[in-house]
Amino acid sequence: MQNHGQDSDFAPRVENPAGRHPVLLVCEHASARIPAEFRDLGLGADDLDSHIALDPGAFETAKRLSDRLDAPLVHSTVSRLVYDCNRPPGAASAMPERSEDTAVPGNVGLTSADREDRVDRFYRPFEALLEKTLVERPGPSVLLTIHSFTPVFHGTRRSVEIGFLHDTDTRLADALLQVATGFDIQRNAPYGPEDGVTHTLLRHALPRNILNAMVEVRNDLIATPEACERMAEALGGWLTEALELCAAESGK
Numbered sequence: 619m620q621n622h623g624q625d626s627d628f629a630p631r632v633e634n635p636a637g638r639h640p641v642l643l644v645c646e647h648a649s650a651r652i653p654a655e656f657r658d659l660g661l662g663a664d665d666l667d668s669h670i671a672l673d674p675g676a677f678e679t680a681k682r683l684s685d686r687l688d689a690p691l692v693h694s695t696v697s698r699l700v701y702d703c704n705r706p707p708g709a710a711s712a713m714p715e716r717s718e719d720t721a722v723p724g725n726v727g728l729t730s731a732d733r734e735d736r737v738d739r740f741y742r743p744f745e746a747l748l749e750k751t752l753v754e755r756p757g758p759s760v761l762l763t764i765h766s767f768t769p770v771f772h773g774t775r776r777s778v779e780i781g782f783l784h785d786t787d788t789r790l791a792d793a794l795l796q797v798a799t800g801f802d803i804q805r806n807a808p809y810g811p812e813d814g815v816t817h818t819l820l821r822h823a824l825p826r827n828i829l830n831a832m833v834e835v836r837n838d839l840i841a842t843p844e845a846c847e848r849m850a851e852a853l854g855g856w857l858t859e860a861l862e863l864c865a866a867e868s869g870k
Contacts, residue, residue, distance in 0.1 A: 627695075628651065629695065637691075642689065648695070752822060763818050764833050780836070
């Protein structure tokens, strides 16, 4: 692998590492930053400010939820277009040649060596930090990943406002769906396991049999700091109730 001195600038990070809440928050698509050597992947400023480069509002909401709960938050610092940390190395969508209707020139024609270099530089450190943070958590942990999605996809407006996603372990999503109100809330929407979006849950939560879910918030609902704060307040309340339901169910 090549030696890239600036990679420390794109290392994944943990906010509030000493947080005492049992939940570990994750935001894989927290940043739109791209290392200079990739020359913006051939994209324009409008593309790099859009949902194809990051999940708008997701990190801001996750950070406020971390503060509210006193929970650690692991997040990426590189654009999902360079490497999508919620995808395994073998997935084509880990380094997409096209995102929605936009071609990504800098991802076209990557060699196996190019791809492996990005895996080593951006995915492996994220995977290792998330694993390390989980291992060091005292007692039972809960894994909750925070994402956002665009209101219009391929020209079609989405009515769903919040999705609670899960893979084969439905416990936490079931409980969240019972307690969450006030929005158009759906299960495994606007994406589901068949879309390959549950990698983090599969890789880190299911093998441990810990409660886990993925939250998708329509990004027009978290477009301002005040909106992110309100969403974090709602999510925090729902999560507290959902965990109580899960505890009661496991105690039966």
